[in-house]
Amino acid sequence: MPGTHVGRSSLVVGTRGSRLAVWQAEWVQARLQEIAPEIAVTLRRIKTSGDKILDVPLAAIGGKGLFVKEIEEALIGGEIDVAVHSMKDVPTVLPEGLEILCVPAREDPRDVLISRKAQPLDQLQKGARIGTSSLRRQAQLLHYRPDLHIQMLRGNLDTRLKKLQAGEYDAIVLAAAGLRRMGWINEVTEYLPTEVSLPAIGQGALGLEGRRDDQFARDLVGRLDHGPTRTAVMAERALLQRLEGGCQVPIAAHATIKESTLIMDGLIASVDGRRLIRDTIQGPTLEARILGVQLAEKLLARGGDAILNEIYGKA
Numbered sequence: 001m002p003g004t005h006v007g008r009s010s011l012v013v014g015t016r017g018s019r020l021a022v023w024q025a026e027w028v029q030a031r032l033q034e035i036a037p038e039i040a041v042t043l044r045r046i047k048t049s050g051d052k053i054l055d056v057p058l059a060a061i062g063g064k065g066l067f068v069k070e071i072e073e074a075l076i077g078g079e080i081d082v083a084v085h086s087m088k089d090v091p092t093v094l095p096e097g098l099e100i101l102c103v104p105a106r107e108d109p110r111d112v113l114i115s116r117k118a119q120p121l122d123q124l125q126k127g128a129r130i131g132t133s134s135l136r137r138q139a140q141l142l143h144y145r146p147d148l149h150i151q152m153l154r155g156n157l158d159t160r161l162k163k164l165q166a167g168e169y170d171a172i173v174l175a176a177a178g179l180r181r182m183g184w185i186n187e188v189t190e191y192l193p194t195e196v197s198l199p200a201i202g203q204g205a206l207g208l209e210g211r212r213d214d215q216f217a218r219d220l221v222g223r224l225d226h227g228p229t230r231t232a233v234m235a236e237r238a239l240l241q242r243l244e245g246g247c248q249v250p251i252a253a254h255a256t257i258k259e260s261t262l263i264m265d266g267l268i269a270s271v272d273g274r275r276l277i278r279d280t281i282q283g284p285t286l287e288a289r290i291l292g293v294q295l296a297e298k299l300l301a302r303g304g305d306a307i308l309n310e311i312y313g314k315a
Helices: 019-035 063-067 069-076 135-144 157-165 176-182 215-224 227-243 285-314
Strands: 010-015 040-045 082-086 098-102 111-115 129-131 149-151 171-175 206-211 251-258 261-269 276-284
Touching (some): 010 069, 019 176, 069 082, 069 098, 069 206, 098 215, 111 176, 135 276, 157 171, 171 176, 251 285
Parallel strands (some): 129 171
């Protein structure tokens, strides 16, 4: 791409410091070095509020934006050129002047169960202790099996696995994507079907965020963009934005693309899982954002609005 790299010979990539986040940033770094070997791509680790506060549920301290705030400040201040995020951690409204420049191909978006005795969800004993920090997972697990005891589980992936092995939980629920990226997929007891646990918005996808006016970074990282993944994630995020949802609300959505058709499932649930509104929509991929909003409207009309009002009323 002639002219793309004029005047710039380096790119600084910002990331959280967890093993998984660094793996993801190193993967991006390696792909960029393949594309443009003449550009020096370096990593900068940034500690976020979400990494520092580990003893409180995310929903109680401000939600997923805690994993991106300090990194976005470094972007705005010019300390880094590109941030690598897990898309499920990225709020739907970005700071002025920033945008998602690239969404690479998605990893497996499903949730997985890892149990100490290698028992799948249906075979866990009555009252089994399940570790998760996600209200979305909690609501769906309790909807499926109201007898389960959901207990808070925070920390990095390796920390969570160690807590399970130490006997603090009978089973834990994690994202398949992180385990695949870390090479720990053989730990999985069961892939949870999306009918049981619909994934988080953007789960399994990475987002490369940059400054809107940085054409150099846009041109370079844009070459890693995967159109179908970007379109699917765009639809999911449109649903989330319409519902004004964050970590405080059990909201889930997953879009898939077949040729030029987008198919998306979405749900809103009460935290205790007793009420769960679920619906689906499909239409042309060119209308991805519109479809996301329309699915949100369907969920609201079927009783999702009452659930959200109740949750926000208590907040």
